[in-house]
Amino acid sequence: MKARLILEDGTECIGTAFGAVTESLGEVVFNTGLTGYQEVLSDPSYCGQIVTMTYPLIGNYGINRDDFEAVRPFIHGFVVREHCDLPSNWRSTSTLDELLKAYEIPGISGVDTRMLTRKIRHFGTLKGMITTSDAPLEELVASLQQATLMTDQVSRVSTKSVFSAPGTGHRVVLVDYGSKHGILRELTKRGCDVVVVPYNVTAEEIRRLQPDGILLSNGPGDPKDVPQSIQTIAQILGEYPLFGICLGHQLFALASGADTEKLKFGHRGGNHPVKELTTGRTYITSQNHGYAVKEDSIAGTGLEVTHLALNDGTIEGLRDVKKQAFSVQYHPEAAPGPYDSGYLFDQFLDMIVSTKEEKSYAKTR
Template sequence: MKRYLVLENGNVYEGEAMGACGSVISEIVFTTAMTAYLETLTDPSYKGQAVVQTFPLIGNYGIITSDMESSKINVSGYIVREVCDLPSNFRCETDLDTFLKEQGIPGLKGIDTRALTKCLRESGTMNGAICDRPDEFSLDEIKAYKIKDPVEEVTTPEETIVSPEGEVKFKVAMFDFGIKSNIARELAKRSCEVHLLPADTGAAKVMELAPDGIFLSNGPGDPEDNTKAIETMKVLKDSGIPIMGICLGHQILALAHGFKTSKLKYGHRGANHPVKNLETGRVYITSQNHGYQVESNSIDTNIAKEYFVNVNDGTNEGIKYLDKPAYSVQFHPEACGGPKDTEFLFDNFISMMENKEEK
């Protein structure tokens, strides 16, 4: 069965249907990761977006539910060059096409994903429709699509606790803006009891928990839309409690300090983005998934300094605060399935909590 991708600029790509029946309009983005397609599908940061995989063959090791980053698929649609219908892996539970059907996610295969990626790279991220007829939606309908309240859709509805297997040494209040499960696992491995909190949790509730640390997770959408969380962090940032943020959490913490964010032309999505530690000069390879940046020239150097920068385009990748125990990064140090180069940042967060206890 034929299926089409129609971009808001009028470009039409004809391919074959995969996944569930139905049509969807969403923001079209691409990721350059060569593996971890299951983690991509289930990453809440992709809410409201259809993902294009630049790697040409997807699905070769099937679906392994224990590797999922959330309880369900979060992408709106999925676009690939070629799908492996006969996956081979001792952990495989089902194939990609069946998984997409079960989760109600329409997909498209057999198109020139290289040409599509070049279009998105040169023209910038744009909306598109995955549909059974190229005239199913007007270009005005496609252009009008906006991602609405994605954090509200992916955040935990109530406080949830992730406990370590052994002794609890630290209590961490985690704002869930669309957390990838491995973030909580990395902290639990380091003897943290993680309290996952709804995104709209107020400062008073956090202080009632008396946490040793505060963590701001990744998540989808425009950081400026999270007005409640920004106001909450304006209070908590001066609490003296150690704070760490990742991705959207990085941006929200920056906005709470009065810095600015803006949308990137086509974002950073993949597992091979080089970032430079400005304190040491060392370059790390990182996993990334974001469409917005903290503007480097908006950072008040009296209270903060750039911690990491992107080697490819010079954009900000991390901030360290000078007047408080807090830092944040734009990339994903918890990356699954990798790279693991920057996992030490979790250890740094633990050290901040230890230092606070000693004082």
């Protein structure tokens, strides 16, 4: 069946439909990963977006039970150059087409993804539509230009209730703004007693859980769309060691008095170089975000820049030494992508230990 990808600037890409035969709107973005399409599909940070994969062949190793980063995908569409419907992998239990059909997500193949990526890089992210309609292009573009994209993505992907992943180590409250399973895996394999809470948790509810540390997760959309979360973080800053990842990094910055801005086309993929300023070392990182902390807003907040993106110089890490808090814009849990930055979880736990020791020493004085 013929499918059409329509962009708000009037661009039309005609290809072949796969996945669900349905019409869907979203922000069209691109991901530069060579592999990891299952993890990309199931990353809640893509909620509301139509994802274009720059690698030409997608679906060749199928879908398996173990590589999901959430219980279900939240993307609004999938764009590929060539869709493989005969996967070959011993772990595969279903096809990409079957997964998209199961969750009512449309896909389109046969698209010139190189052209599409170049257009997004030049003009920035654009509203788009995947459809099988034969309606005139002008009519579809007009409706697309008038459409409003969702702003409540975090509420859609966050857990609705508190749950725990028991462990014998430090208690970490994981605030779920759309958390990937990889974050929970990194904490539990270090023995942490993890309590996962919804995005709209209050400061008092966090205090009642008596955490040793707090982790602010990744998530979709504009951080300013969740003002309640910013207020909660501001209320608990300095009370517990805190670690922010991706959207959590941006919310930490806003709660500290800094500002954020939308990037032209964002960072999405598993090959982004980031420089750690204290050591001068460069890490290859996994990233998925469309917003960044504004560098000129840091002054006077107590924040220090710890990491920078080498591709465009944007802020990739922050810390507030006095409040025992730090954050990174990229994904140390990877999945997909390199695991070079897993040491940040160890730094978080080291911060928890040192904070406990300081409190214990203060009590004995």
